[in-house]
Amino acid sequence: MGNVTIRILARQLQLSAATVSKALADSHEISGPTKKRVLEMAAALNYTPNPYASSLRRKKSKTIAVILPEVADSFFSQAINGIEAIAQDKGYHVLVCLTHERSQKEQAILHEMLGGRADGILISVTSETSDPACLLELQEKGVPVVFFDRTCDGIDTARVVTDDLQSSYKATDHLIRQGCRKIAFLAIAEGLSISHQRIEGYKQALEDGGIKFSRENIIACTHDAAENLRLLKKIMSRKDRPDGVIASVEKLAVPVYQVCRELGLNIPGDLKVIGFSNLVTAAFLQPALTTVTQPAFEMGRSAASLLFKALGNKNFSLSQQVEVIPSELQVRESTG
Amino acid sequence: MGNVTIRILARQLQLSAATVSKALADSHEISGPTKKRVLEMAAALNYTPNPYASSLRRKKSKTIAVILPEVADSFFSQAINGIEAIAQDKGYHVLVCLTHERSQKEQAILHEMLGGRADGILISVTSETSDPACLLELQEKGVPVVFFDRTCDGIDTARVVTDDLQSSYKATDHLIRQGCRKIAFLAIAEGLSISHQRIEGYKQALEDGGIKFSRENIIACTHDAAENLRLLKKIMSRKDRPDGVIASVEKLAVPVYQVCRELGLNIPGDLKVIGFSNLVTAAFLQPALTTVTQPAFEMGRSAASLLFKALGNKNFSLSQQVEVIPSELQVRESTG
Numbered sequence: 001m002g003n004v005t006i007r008i009l010a011r012q013l014q015l016s017a018a019t020v021s022k023a024l025a026d027s028h029e030i031s032g033p034t035k036k037r038v039l040e041m042a043a044a045l046n047y048t049p050n051p052y053a054s055s056l057r058r059k060k061s062k063t064i065a066v067i068l069p070e071v072a073d074s075f076f077s078q079a080i081n082g083i084e085a086i087a088q089d090k091g092y093h094v095l096v097c098l099t100h101e102r103s104q105k106e107q108a109i110l111h112e113m114l115g116g117r118a119d120g121i122l123i124s125v126t127s128e129t130s131d132p133a134c135l136l137e138l139q140e141k142g143v144p145v146v147f148f149d150r151t152c153d154g155i156d157t158a159r160v161v162t163d164d165l166q167s168s169y170k171a172t173d174h175l176i177r178q179g180c181r182k183i184a185f186l187a188i189a190e191g192l193s194i195s196h197q198r199i200e201g202y203k204q205a206l207e208d209g210g211i212k213f214s215r216e217n218i219i220a221c222t223h224d225a226a227e228n229l230r231l232l233k234k235i236m237s238r239k240d241r242p243d244g245v246i247a248s249v250e251k252l253a254v255p256v257y258q259v260c261r262e263l264g265l266n267i268p269g270d271l272k273v274i275g276f277s278n279l280v281t282a283a284f285l286q287p288a289l290t291t292v293t294q295p296a297f298e299m300g301r302s303a304a305s306l307l308f309k310a311l312g313n314k315n316f317s318l319s320q321q322v323e324v325i326p327s328e329l330q331v332r333e334s335t336g
Numbered sequence: 337m338g339n340v341t342i343r344i345l346a347r348q349l350q351l352s353a354a355t356v357s358k359a360l361a362d363s364h365e366i367s368g369p370t371k372k373r374v375l376e377m378a379a380a381l382n383y384t385p386n387p388y389a390s391s392l393r394r395k396k397s398k399t400i401a402v403i404l405p406e407v408a409d410s411f412f413s414q415a416i417n418g419i420e421a422i423a424q425d426k427g428y429h430v431l432v433c434l435t436h437e438r439s440q441k442e443q444a445i446l447h448e449m450l451g452g453r454a455d456g457i458l459i460s461v462t463s464e465t466s467d468p469a470c471l472l473e474l475q476e477k478g479v480p481v482v483f484f485d486r487t488c489d490g491i492d493t494a495r496v497v498t499d500d501l502q503s504s505y506k507a508t509d510h511l512i513r514q515g516c517r518k519i520a521f522l523a524i525a526e527g528l529s530i531s532h533q534r535i536e537g538y539k540q541a542l543e544d545g546g547i548k549f550s551r552e553n554i555i556a557c558t559h560d561a562a563e564n565l566r567l568l569k570k571i572m573s574r575k576d577r578p579d580g581v582i583a584s585v586e587k588l589a590v591p592v593y594q595v596c597r598e599l600g601l602n603i604p605g606d607l608k609v610i611g612f613s614n615l616v617t618a619a620f621l622q623p624a625l626t627t628v629t630q631p632a633f634e635m636g637r638s639a640a641s642l643l644f645k646a647l648g649n650k651n652f653s654l655s656q657q658v659e660v661i662p663s664e665l666q667v668r669e670s671t672g
Contacts, residue, residue, distance in 0.1 A: 063448075070413075071407040071412075071413045071416060071432070072410070072413035072414065072416075072417065074408070076407075077406075077407045077408035077413065078408065080407060080408075080434070081408065084434060084436065088441075093433070093444070093445065093448060094433070094434070095431045095432070095433065096407070096431070096432035096433070096434070097429070097430070097431065097432070098416070098420060098430070098432070100420065105424075108429070109429065112399075112429055117453075254616055254617055254620065257620045258620070261620075279617060280590055281590055281615060281617040281621060284590065284593045284594070284597075284621050284622055285617060285620050285621060285622065286620055286621065286622035286623070286624070287622070288622070
């Protein structure tokens with residue numbers, strides 16, 4: 001690898017790093033003329049796209065970094081345990097770095113990682129992340145990157161995900177079969193890979209169930225807990241309030257219980273509730289919460305296994321690797 | 337500072353590092369003759385006890401490390417948020433390192449930290465930790481160390497804790513006032529600073545309530561969830577089973593609910609339950625769980641603030657600093 005990186009190419013071409021990366025990978029998303037421009041510039045600057053050229057630098061820190069939005073979430077804390085189970089076996093340390101859903105923070109952390117702090121990266125991106133430039137740079141420096149759960153376009157590497165579309169379909173279908181006709185979908189960030197898939201599954205199930213999709217039933221929640229409570233209270237106070245709700249991330253399920261208690265609404269009588277959640281207390285809630293339980297530990301394990309394959313063998317390619325581990329609908333009282 | 341460390345002194349003297357440290361600090365725990373031996377050896381080897389001698393090395397990484405047993409626990413995940421709130425302000429990165437309650441793992445992490453990976457350390461020790469040698473070494477290298485929640489003897493530095501004894505007293509006293517006469521105390525590791533304090537508070541409340549303390553009511557749980565379930569099931573199946581239980585750490589509360597459900601025992605009718613817990617779902621459990629809620633976020637904030645004071649001013653001494661932030665007993669249905 002010369003000193004020319006995708007970032008430098010992108011700057012020269014006044015394109016995004018993602019576009020340059022896709023063009024170099026001959027992606028169908030990029031137009032012919034743009035591809036031509038990129039390839040010409042790459043040739044002119046003597047760019048060599050070799051993600052493992054710096055492999056000599058690798059395996060120095062005996063550390064991998066796990067970058068994720070937060071730990072106050074059962075999914076992420078269980079995924080960390082899966083990652084650590086593998087890392088421990090390999091004699092590696094695990095550094096956990098939290099982005100708190102801020103892409104600026106994420107970039108600062110990734111920038112730090114360029115200094116050689118970690119040999120490999122496992123990442124579940126923030127709800128704001130759209131630009132994979134820093135990740136591309138790490139990849140070019142020979143630091144392998146594996147996504148788990150939340151992924152980001154514009155970079156070709158391994159992804160370990162769950163069947164977000166199918167499990168959201170199943171959750172919605174379950175509510176329809178239980179008699180719901182007006183199902184609210186609580187989303188946190190529509191741009192996020194997992195949100196997109198889950199909304200899609202919701203839409204398809206509605207369509208197959210003969211229920212018209214209405215844009216206003218997608219409730220855009222935020223990361224501000226007080227704000228979410230206000231919003232939910234407003235919606236649940238309406239005359240035409242929903243008769244079913246899908247909390248598409250864990251932290252949105254408990255506020256639904258809270259609002260129902262405040263408003264004197266009965267779950268499941270007045271409102272049936274499903275949460276995407278790995279809460280250990282789900283079965284002991286009043287009423288017990290029906291969940292889409294994600295294979296958090298297994299996803300962490302798989303992502304770490306792929307990363308260590310890449311660290312252990314420079315000929316192992318993470319490119320195009322996708323593992324999909326299914327979630328499970330656990331029916332409990334809240335949808336009874 | 338010369339090359340002579342407390343560890344080297346300890347080896348020469350065939351004493352533990354903790355004993356040497358205490359002797360140098362003129363602790364009342366160490367006998368006169370031992371103190372004399374230590375001071376003579378220190379003089380002979382030209383040892384200079386200056387924890388900030390290496391301060392030039394400091395503030396290089398713009399990173400602090402948080403070392404704790406696990407994140408699948410609301411206390412720790414909330415404490416991390418408190419720590420990050422301060423670190424963010426100061427422009428520092430936070431690395432979270434998990435020990436999974438293994439002192440061997442903790443030592444490996446601390447050893448890594450000697451390489452300059454972090455400018456300061458916040459730590460809540462494992463239930464196995466007894467030897468502060470690695471922490472003393474870090475301190476000598478000019479890396480300040482602050483304890484939060486779980487502390488370790490033999491090293492003189494700042495501690496941010498909650499009022500474990502008093503809050504355990506209050507919890508026990510509450511159960512007695514609610515009519516309990518046979519109160520089981522679920523403990524995870526009796527050697528741990530917080531366990532010791534909590535058991536002491538339990539004992540004092542029993543004594544003040546006129547109930548004889550019985551050793552067999554201290555239930556030694558482990559970190560093996562299946563093992564704990566078996567143990568609890570055995571105890572709750574006995575004819576003379578407890579009428580009240582205190583889960584002294586969060587992860588022991590949910591298994592009590594599980595066992596009661598399996599055995600058909602009613603909470604609070606057959607058994608009243610209190611958990612030391614920051615579970616966000618506590619109020620929504622069936623029945624709602626009475627908790628000793630710890631000031632997790634505030635403890636994280638305070639510990640980080642002390643650490644940054646030490647990082648910002650080499651004359652600021654962490655020695656003897658103790659902050660006690662009170663916990664709160666939140667009475668709910670499970671003790672009704």
